[in-house]
Amino acid sequence: MVLDDLGSSLRGTLDDLRGKSRIDKADVDEVVKQIQRSLLQADVDVGLVMGLSDSIKDRALNEEPVAGTTARDQVLKIVYEEMVGLVGDSTEIPLESQTIMLAGLQGSGKTTTAAKIAWWFSKKGLRPAVIQTDTFRPGAYDQAKQMCERAEVDFYGDPDGNDPVEIAREGLEATADAEVHIVDTAGRHALESDLIDEIEEIDTVVDPDLSLLVLDAAIGQGAKQQAQEFEESIGVGGVIITKLDGTAKGGGALTAVNETESSIAFLGTGETVQDIERFEPNGFISRLLGMGDLKQLSERVERAMAETQAEDEDWDPEDIMKGSFTLKDMKKQMEAMNRMGPLDQVLDMIPGFGGGIMDQLPDDAMDTTQDRMRQFEVIMDSMTDEEMENPQSVTSAQIERIARGSGTEEETVRELLSQHKMMDQTLNQFKGMGDGDMQRMMKKMQK
Numbered sequence: 126m127v128l129d130d131l132g133s134s135l136r137g138t139l140d141d142l143r144g145k146s147r148i149d150k151a152d153v154d155e156v157v158k159q160i161q162r163s164l165l166q167a168d169v170d171v172g173l174v175m176g177l178s179d180s181i182k183d184r185a186l187n188e189e190p191v192a193g194t195t196a197r198d199q200v201l202k203i204v205y206e207e208m209v210g211l212v213g214d215s216t217e218i219p220l221e222s223q224t225i226m227l228a229g230l231q232g233s234g235k236t237t238t239a240a241k242i243a244w245w246f247s248k249k250g251l252r253p254a255v256i257q258t259d260t261f262r263p264g265a266y267d268q269a270k271q272m273c274e275r276a277e278v279d280f281y282g283d284p285d286g287n288d289p290v291e292i293a294r295e296g297l298e299a300t301a302d303a304e305v306h307i308v309d310t311a312g313r314h315a316l317e318s319d320l321i322d323e324i325e326e327i328d329t330v331v332d333p334d335l336s337l338l339v340l341d342a343a344i345g346q347g348a349k350q351q352a353q354e355f356e357e358s359i360g361v362g363g364v365i366i367t368k369l370d371g372t373a374k375g376g377g378a379l380t381a382v383n384e385t386e387s388s389i390a391f392l393g394t395g396e397t398v399q400d401i402e403r404f405e406p407n408g409f410i411s412r413l414l415g416m417g418d419l420k421q422l423s424e425r426v427e428r429a430m431a432e433t434q435a436e437d438e439d440w441d442p443e444d445i446m447k448g449s450f451t452l453k454d455m456k457k458q459m460e461a462m463n464r465m466g467p468l469d470q471v472l473d474m475i476p477g478f479g480g481g482i483m484d485q486l487p488d489d490a491m492d493t494t495q496d497r498m499r500q501f502e503v504i505m506d507s508m509t510d511e512e513m514e515n516p517q518s519v520t521s522a523q524i525e526r527i528a529r530g531s532g533t534e535e536e537t538v539r540e541l542l543s544q545h546k547m548m549d550q551t552l553n554q555f556k557g558m559g560d561g562d563m564q565r566m567m568k569k570m571q572k
């Protein structure tokens with residue numbers, strides 16, 4: 126993730142300010158130095174970093190802290206606001222009929238992103254179609270077709286065609302029923318004049334409402350030149366940063382946004398069609414600074430719950446708050462958790478869990494947790510309905526049978542049962558809580 130270490134290093138410095146009611150120049154210099162180091166390491170343009178440092182310094186020393194806040198809160202607020210300013214607003218994507226063209230170098234993630242954006246629009250209730258005009262990269266057609274099938278969206282391409290402009294024209298006609306057209310274009314390893322000529326021609330035929338530049342988060346300073354050239358040839362309305370799930374830095378992409386005076390539209394966070402997020406500057410920076418991103422988290426939870434429920438209409442998560450919490454409920458919750466994406470990404474969105482805490486966990490902690498969840502699922506498959514409904518009455522003999530049946534250790538079965546008991550007890554405390562209580566609790570978590 127971009128600036129991965131910024132949150133934790135910054136939090137350390139900010140924690141040193143705890144208890145101070147005013148900060149002095151030395152404190153501010155230290156905070157700014159850390160921000161500079163992180164941003165430069167993440168390949169953000171030097172000019173941008175210097176501009177940001179000056180504003181933070183100026184504001185931290187001259188603005189009066191809001192009554193009742195500590196120096197730490199004040200600095201955090203300023204850093205947060207300035208960082209949000211640096212990444213800028215999110216590209217506006219109206220939920221209406223439109224044509225979007227994707228441009229970028231080969232391997233940046235265009236084809237994958239085209240299917241992801243189509244999936245995103247389909248979830249918003251619009252009918253999208255992907256038009257694949259990349260005749261240059263072998264395999265682009267098959268890859269796009271498969272991903273669109275997975276996303277359950279319309280697709281047009283011509284595996285034997287060799288004229289991208291012609292394919293674009295035919296594609297728009299063939300998918301006239303769709304409301305949103307997403308046109309994927311070819312890339313090269315580097316910007317070559319024939320690529321620019323080709324994309325300009327496609328641009329003329331397609332006449333897109335919006336052209337988005339797809340950039341791999343790992344791109345460094347080269348982003349600047351690329352962004353300039355695409356901006357000159359087709360005009361860049363927004364940027365998509367892909368592969369943010371990797372160890373990439375992402376700063377180059379931020380620089381490109383600045384260079385094209387555009388904004389970030391989407392973020393790519395994985396290889397499957399669902400791994401796309403609308404860019405939300407506030408949530409993004411909160412997450413970066415370890416302040417969590419409750420909005421993104423609640424969207425993911427809602428989607429995962431809805432999908433899990435859609436599979437089994439008899440199961441209603443609301444029942445958990447009313448009746449008893451059985452192993453069946455726990456299994457459904459685990460399925461929903463799996464749908465929410467990798468655990469570390471999810472935890473990153475929870476306030477207080479961001480950056481710092483995750484860094485302190487041993488590297489394999491996450492793998493262990495996910496392995497354990499998988500084992501629990503196998504165990505539950507070996508249990509009878511009666512045992513799933515009444516896990517508290519499972520006997521030692523039954524535990525032995527379940528362990529044998531699932532090829533696991535008895536100890537693991539016991540662990541599952543005790544985990545269920547713990548969750549049941551925790552849930553009991555929440556039962557009877559009104560919505561107001563829940564909101565108060567969420568507010569508390571945000572602090």
Ligand code: GDP
Binds near residue numbers: 232238262312395400
């Ligand atoms: P194109 O040449 O620009 O069309 O790039 P592709 O869509 O073929 O993507 C290149 C590679 O990057 C493929 O292996 C994709 O699976 C992978 N990829 C694309 N987006 C992401 C992302 O957000 N995260 C990860 N981890 N991989 C991605």
